[in-house]
Amino acid sequence: MPSLSFIASLFTFAALPGLSLSARLVRFSAQSTNPGLGVNPNAHGATASVTPNSGPNGAEDWLNSGLKGNGWSPPHLDWHSLVKIDIATFYSGAGANCRQYDWAFQASGKNNGIEPVFLAMIAMQESSCNKDAGGGTPGLMQVACGNYPDGQCTKDVAKNVEAGAVYLRKQLQASGYNAIKALASYNGWFTAAESNGMNGGRGLTESYPCSPEGHHNGDPQNLDYLHQTLNGWFLGLDPQGQDSWIGEYQCRGCQNGKLC
16 A cells, blocks of 8 residues: 555645646656756766756765764855856746745845845745745744844845845855855754854764754754755755655654654
C-alpha cells in the first residue's frame, strides 16, 4: 500500500500549474535538471545539472563544510561569481509571486548595491513572497526585529525589504562578499567564532537544529538552505514545490528521525 507521504506528493505534482501531466511526472521523477547556465569555476563539486546534492554553484557537502563534523566552517564563494538567472526569468517562473513587489526590490537593491533579483529570490525562499507571513520575523524578508532602524518588526513592504537588504549587505561586507557565509548568516547559521557558547562552542552541526538547545533557540535551521538557495531559487527552480527533491536533509521538522 502506498505511504501517505507518497500519496501527498502525487497530489503536489498533479496540481503544478503550467505543466502537462506527462511533464509533471518527468519533473517529479527525474530528480535532476539542467538549467543551461554552465558551472561556477570557483565552486567545488559544481555540476551543470542540479541534482539532490549538487549544482552549478557547488556541491551541498562543500557548501555545508563541517556540518557533519566539528561545526560549520564556510568555504569562500565570491558573490559576484554566482551562476543565476535574471529577474525577468525569475518572475516568469518560480518567482511569479514576487513580481508585484518588484518596485521594493528595485529600490532597496539600488540603496544597498545589491542586484534586485537576489532580494526577490531570498524573499521567495523566506516567505514565498507573502507580505503577510507571520512568526517572530514577519513579512517578506523574515528578518529579526533588531535589524529595523527602530527595532520594531513591520510587514510594511518597503520597510521590510529595506531591512532585509541592509542586513544582507552587512553580511556580505563582513564576510568579504562570501556568498556562502552571507546567505547562511541570513538564515541563522553560525560558526564557532559566532556561537557564543551555543552547540558547545562549535559552529552549526547537523545534530543541532533538533537538539533541546536548538529547539529552545527557535525554529530548526533548514540544513538544505544553502543548496536550495544557491542551486535552486538562484537558478529558477522551486525547492518548496515541484523541485522539492533538492537537498539531502529534506527538512520537514524533527519528527520521524528528521534532523531538521
